Amino acid sequence: MTEAMTPKQRLAIQRVIMPEQDAGARSANFTEVNLGLNHEQAVAEAQRCLQCKSRVCVDGCPVQVGIPEFIAAVANDDLPGAARILQRDNALPAVCGRVCPQENQCEARCVRGVKGEAVAIGYLERFVADWAMTHAEGLEQATPPTASGKLVAVVGSGPCGLSAAGDLIRQGHKVTIFEALHDTGGVLRYGIPEFRLPKTIVDQEVARLEALGVEIQCNVVVGKTLTIDQLKEDFDAVLISNGAGLPMMMNIPGEHLKGVYAANEYLTRVNLMGAGRLADSPTPIVQGKRVAVVGAGNTAMDCVRTARRLGAEQAMIVYRRSEAQMPARREEVHHAKAEGVEFVMLSSPLEILGNDQGWATALRCQKMRLGEPDASGRQRPEPIDGETVDLAVDVVVNALGTRPNPLLTATAPHLELQPSGQIRIDDDGQTNLPGIYAGGDITRGGSTVILAMGDGKRAAARIHQMLSGG
Amino acid sequence: MFEVLSNETLAPNLHRMTVRAPRIASARQAGQFVIVRSEKGEERIPLTIGDADVEAGTITLFIQALGAGTQKIVSRQPGEFLRDVAGPLGMPTDIEKWGKVACIGGGVGTAVLFPMAKALADLGNEVTTIIGGRSKPYIILADELAEFSSHVQITTDDGSFGQQGFVTTALQALIDDPERRPEAVFAVGPVPMMRAISELTRPYGIKTLVSLNPIMIDGTGMCGGCRVQIGDEVKFACVDGPEFDAHQVDFNSLMDRLTTYREQEQHCRLDDQLNARKAS
Ligand SMILES: Cc1cc2nc3c(=O)[nH]c(=O)nc-3n(C[C@H](O)[C@H](O)[C@H](O)COP(=O)(O)OP(=O)(O)OC[C@H]3O[C@@H](n4cnc5c(N)ncnc54)[C@H](O)[C@@H]3O)c2cc1C
Ligand SMILES: Cc1cc2nc3c(=O)[nH]c(=O)nc-3n(C[C@H](O)[C@H](O)[C@H](O)COP(=O)(O)OP(=O)(O)OC[C@H]3O[C@@H](n4cnc5c(N)ncnc54)[C@H](O)[C@@H]3O)c2cc1C
Ligand code: SF4
Numbered sequence: 001m002t003e004a005m006t007p008k009q010r011l012a013i014q015r016v017i018m019p020e021q022d023a024g025a026r027s028a029n030f031t032e033v034n035l036g037l038n039h040e041q042a043v044a045e046a047q048r049c050l051q052c053k054s055r056v057c058v059d060g061c062p063v064q065v066g067i068p069e070f071i072a073a074v075a076n077d078d079l080p081g082a083a084r085i086l087q088r089d090n091a092l093p094a095v096c097g098r099v100c101p102q103e104n105q106c107e108a109r110c111v112r113g114v115k116g117e118a119v120a121i122g123y124l125e126r127f128v129a130d131w132a133m134t135h136a137e138g139l140e141q142a143t144p145p146t147a148s149g150k151l152v153a154v155v156g157s158g159p160c161g162l163s164a165a166g167d168l169i170r171q172g173h174k175v176t177i178f179e180a181l182h183d184t185g186g187v188l189r190y191g192i193p194e195f196r197l198p199k200t201i202v203d204q205e206v207a208r209l210e211a212l213g214v215e216i217q218c219n220v221v222v223g224k225t226l227t228i229d230q231l232k233e234d235f236d237a238v239l240i241s242n243g244a245g246l247p248m249m250m251n252i253p254g255e256h257l258k259g260v261y262a263a264n265e266y267l268t269r270v271n272l273m274g275a276g277r278l279a280d281s282p283t284p285i286v287q288g289k290r291v292a293v294v295g296a297g298n299t300a301m302d303c304v305r306t307a308r309r310l311g312a313e314q315a316m317i318v319y320r321r322s323e324a325q326m327p328a329r330r331e332e333v334h335h336a337k338a339e340g341v342e343f344v345m346l347s348s349p350l351e352i353l354g355n356d357q358g359w360a361t362a363l364r365c366q367k368m369r370l371g372e373p374d375a376s377g378r379q380r381p382e383p384i385d386g387e388t389v390d391l392a393v394d395v396v397v398n399a400l401g402t403r404p405n406p407l408l409t410a411t412a413p414h415l416e417l418q419p420s421g422q423i424r425i426d427d428d429g430q431t432n433l434p435g436i437y438a439g440g441d442i443t444r445g446g447s448t449v450i451l452a453m454g455d456g457k458r459a460a461a462r463i464h465q466m467l468s469g470g
Numbered sequence: 471m472f473e474v475l476s477n478e479t480l481a482p483n484l485h486r487m488t489v490r491a492p493r494i495a496s497a498r499q500a501g502q503f504v505i506v507r508s509e510k511g512e513e514r515i516p517l518t519i520g521d522a523d524v525e526a527g528t529i530t531l532f533i534q535a536l537g538a539g540t541q542k543i544v545s546r547q548p549g550e551f552l553r554d555v556a557g558p559l560g561m562p563t564d565i566e567k568w569g570k571v572a573c574i575g576g577g578v579g580t581a582v583l584f585p586m587a588k589a590l591a592d593l594g595n596e597v598t599t600i601i602g603g604r605s606k607p608y609i610i611l612a613d614e615l616a617e618f619s620s621h622v623q624i625t626t627d628d629g630s631f632g633q634q635g636f637v638t639t640a641l642q643a644l645i646d647d648p649e650r651r652p653e654a655v656f657a658v659g660p661v662p663m664m665r666a667i668s669e670l671t672r673p674y675g676i677k678t679l680v681s682l683n684p685i686m687i688d689g690t691g692m693c694g695g696c697r698v699q700i701g702d703e704v705k706f707a708c709v710d711g712p713e714f715d716a717h718q719v720d721f722n723s724l725m726d727r728l729t730t731y732r733e734q735e736q737h738c739r740l741d742d743q744l745n746a747r748k749a750s
């Protein structure tokens with residue numbers, strides 16, 4: 001290690017700026033927008049970290065990644081060491097480094113953020129994880145533990161299921177993941193677009209688990225192909241992590257018109273099936289010239305940026321509140337703007353108008369203004385009497401959110417649900433049925449990758465405890 | 471991977487295929503379907519489970535090779551594999567003891583109807599089956615259906631087989647006959663046919679069930695693409711259906727939505743023809 005830096009020297013370093021693909025070019029392709037730090041940038045950024053004794057950043061991370069430790073390793077140019085720490089603490093570091101809302105989590109707590117800018121923990125995590133992927137052979141492999149002889153079934157291969165599977169297999173249990181779709185990853189595969197999370201990353205993370213011995217069976221719809229009762233018979237423990245699922249409808253006239261999609265369908269066609277993205281994909285999609293996306297969360301940003309890449313000349317976010325109240329990550333909004341997305345604020349959809357061939361032609365919106373703050377503290381949008389606007393469109397995407405999918409729970413009548421339809425769990429992640437655990441979006445509603453992973457990790461720990469007689 | 475055990479042509483472009491899928495075979499009930507992808511990169515294609523043999527661990531599919539996706543599926547020969555078969559999806563047919571029932575199939579819909587008719591007969595219903603088609607070669611499964619139907623009536627548009635005319639004519643005659651008037655009607659076929667039957671039975675208040683075929687992707691309720699208007703409710707056909715009370719169905723929007731990708735599908739077909747020509 002070179003001479004240790006003084007805090008003053010560390011404080012003098014500016015936060016790194018993530019190199020990105022040029023906005024003009026990228027709005028016409030699906031390759032990743034953020035290009036990743038180079039080695040020099042990463043080491044310099046790591047040197048900004050003050051190695052606080054309080055480790056407050058770690059408290060901001062739902063899976064408690066050893067942040068100061070892995071960053072110290074990067075600062076010392078010990079990438080294998082950094083990789084070891086990350087892989088120990090986080091089953092999907094290359095994913096989290098890209099899609100975690102760091103500004104609300106680890107980085108929100110960073111001491112350096114109090115006066116200036118937080119250490120770019122996410123960028124560093126991504127850097128190390130990407131390095132580890134290309135240097136996998138050089139890294140020492142953990143010796144597999146002796147087989148426990150216990151069998152665990154995991155329903156769903158999203159982040160919750162994958163992280164639980166990773167932890168359980170390392171403890172010697174035999175893990176089988178049952179996935180309803182033909183491919184793994186859950187929202188990482190069919191929801192989050194390629195330009196934010198290349199699917200090769202998901203492939204590699206899944207391959208890593210398979211190499212450890214996790215068995216993945218696709219095309220198994222639990223509740224249909226197999227029931228929870230059957231799984232209970234055949235396995236010593238079950239983790240239900242089947243995600244959120246069902247899209248909410250707008251319930252406005254015209255929702256059946258052609259060119260009107262729910263976000264899940266729009267994204268699944270493009271991400272999972274390759275529609276409009278891969279030249280030879282036989283799955284079609286309506287590639288509108290004018291696309292309106294209703295909603296302002298991360299899903300809405302993903303849809304509108306996808307629309308641009310599918311050739312929309314005009315791609316709009318339509319939101320009934322104002323820009324300051326949009327729930328999407330700042331980075332996504334910033335990227336969307338740079339890519340030419342328009343933001344139509346204070347507009348609440350009333351109706352979709354169509355032509356005589358049944359195609360959507362316009363989105364009629366009620367104009368709104370901001371009134372008094374509501375229970376959430378946000379100013380409540382109120383309609384301005386008599387003021388409506390018709391936005392000319394050929395595609396409307398509804399990104400209003402999802403609710404729990406009852407497909408699995410409908411066939412498990414003894415499983416206790418919350419009034420919202422989500423599965424009820426205790427502080428250990430256990431359902432009311434012994435040996436059956438749940439986590440991720442099916443227990444929380446739409447949330448984040450890392451919270452789902454945290455749930456998976458917790459459930460895995462409890463399952464391990466149970467199976468080892470503890 | 472799901473092994474194809476047999477593949478025969480029943481009618482022009484209409485194949486019967488048995489596939490090894492033991493879990494689906496034992497879980498499936500009449501009225502349910504699977505989603506099939508012949509190989510990596512292919513479309514997800516919903517197909518009704520026509521029949522199943524739990525002992526042998528096989529399911530039977532009846533596939534009308536319409537476009538690129540279904541053509542790829544029917545090109546699989548015995549010993550070859552379908553990459554993905556997921557199911558059984560959807561709700562089973564609500565099989566009740568109605569007494570006299572009419573089961574009406576048009577085109578490949580006859581295959582979709584087959585397991586429903588069989589389950590109805592098994593429960594002791596007196597099943598009259600009406601099969602419609604363009605002309606003789608398109609009439610399928612008449613012998614199989616005759617095994618458990620009390621009557622099988624055939625109509626063809628051109629009169630080349632059975633009675634000339636439409637299935638509605640035959641159904642009207644049935645309703646008009648007090649001895650044979652059905653308590654319930656099950657109809658599966660092209661949307662215009664199902665709509666016509668629905669309109670026919672509505673004034674008589676005869677319970678009528680149809681199996682809807684909107685465009686699907688996941689088949690698990692996740693995407694919302696298969697939404698259909700049933701009365702004043704929006705339902706997802708893949709999880710709430712595919713069978714619904716015909717008198718509540720908005721057939722016009724269903725029919726219209728089915729044309730969403732017509733242009734692109736046409737391209738697919740032309741590409742395929744070009745490739746086939748190049749290959750030969
Ligand atoms: C478009 C979009 C963008 C997002 N962007 C971000 C982001 O940038 N950052 C972030 O942190 N979070 C983001 N999220 C949220 C995050 O993706 C989810 O909170 C997270 O994926 C939930 O993980 P999960 O494992 O609980 O479920 P999922 O990821 O939904 O995975 C569930 C899996 O279970 C399968 N399944 C469902 N039913 C069954 C069944 N019956 N049998 C077998 N398998 C079944 C599904 O096919 C799926 O593969 C985004 C979500 C969406 C929709
Ligand atoms: C629940 C259900 C059960 C079905 N059962 C059968 C069956 O047993 N046998 C059978 O031959 N057919 C069945 N179908 C119809 C079959 O799925 C379509 O014919 C097939 O998807 C067409 O795909 P293609 O690529 O070959 O043709 P394309 O040329 O792409 O499409 C031809 C037409 O099929 C319809 N279609 C296209 N894609 C889909 C899709 N993803 N889902 C549904 N319809 C689509 C459209 O109306 C389209 O115009 C069923 C459909 C549903 C929804
Ligand atoms: S997993 Fe997410 S929250 Fe935790 S350190 Fe990494 S980026 Fe931060």
Ligand code: SF4
Binds near residue numbers: 052055111119
């Ligand atoms: S709080 Fe910030 S500066 Fe302190 S250890 Fe964590 S990352 Fe480093």
Ligand code: FES
Binds near residue numbers: 685686688689692708
């Ligand atoms: S096919 Fe996606 S919800 Fe029915």
Ligand SMILES: [Mg+2]
Binds near residue numbers: 538539
């Ligand atoms: Mg097709």
